[in-house]
Amino acid sequence: MLGRALLVLSVGVTSCRTPPSASDPSVVPTPSANAIPSTTSSATPTAPRDEGPWENPFVVAVADGLLLNGGGGVDAPAAHIRVSELKDKINALPASAWKRGKQVGLQRMGIVSRSDEAKIDANFQEADRVLTSMGLDVVLFPTN
Numbered sequence: 001m002l003g004r005a006l007l008v009l010s011v012g013v014t015s016c017r018t019p020p021s022a023s024d025p026s027v028v029p030t031p032s033a034n035a036i037p038s039t040t041s042s043a044t045p046t047a048p049r050d051e052g053p054w055e056n057p058f059v060v061a062v063a064d065g066l067l068l069n070g071g072g073g074v075d076a077p078a079a080h081i082r083v084s085e086l087k088d089k090i091n092a093l094p095a096s097a098w099k100r101g102k103q104v105g106l107q108r109m110g111i112v113s114r115s116d117e118a119k120i121d122a123n124f125q126e127a128d129r130v131l132t133s134m135g136l137d138v139v140l141f142p143t144n
Contacts, residue, residue: 057090057097058105058141059131061124063116071097083126087134104131107141 058069060078066086067078070093081089090104108124109116131138 054105054141055099056101056103056105057093058107059086059127060107060109061120061127062109063112063119063123066123066127071099083123083130086127086130090131090134090136101137102135103137103139105141106131106138108143110143 055071057071058078060067060069062080065080065082068081068086068089069076069078070089079089106124106128108120112120128138
């Protein structure tokens with residue numbers, strides 16, 4: 001009986017809470033892949049650099065996670081992230097990072113030890129799955 005009373009009380013308290021307003025500074029809106037402009041580029045997975053330097057977000061699969069360059073060119077600093085963080089990090093990028101629309105570059109780390117190949121491949125495959133599930137056009141870059 002006490003358990004049922006606590007359940008009713010907790011449901012009543014949570015259902016009476018007022019949702020935070022848009023003017024609440026503690027509420028930070030997160031853009032989603034749907035807010036990224038559509039791809040207008042003709043770049044394809046076989047010719048990612050045909051249109052000049054890459055300026056969209058770029059992901060490199062490494063043995064212990066991913067390197068995410070949030071746009072601004074392939075020479076811009078990259079953040080080391082866990083694969084599980086990829087979707088949130090991509091969604092947090094500003095619209096200005098998407099100069100080529102919904103295209104995101106993806107590449108495996110080029111110089112690796114044999115013991116890291118399986119880990120890199122697993123991170124690459126999962127990154128590809130996540131990015132594709134977000135509706136992004138994954139542009140594969142060759143490993144140097």
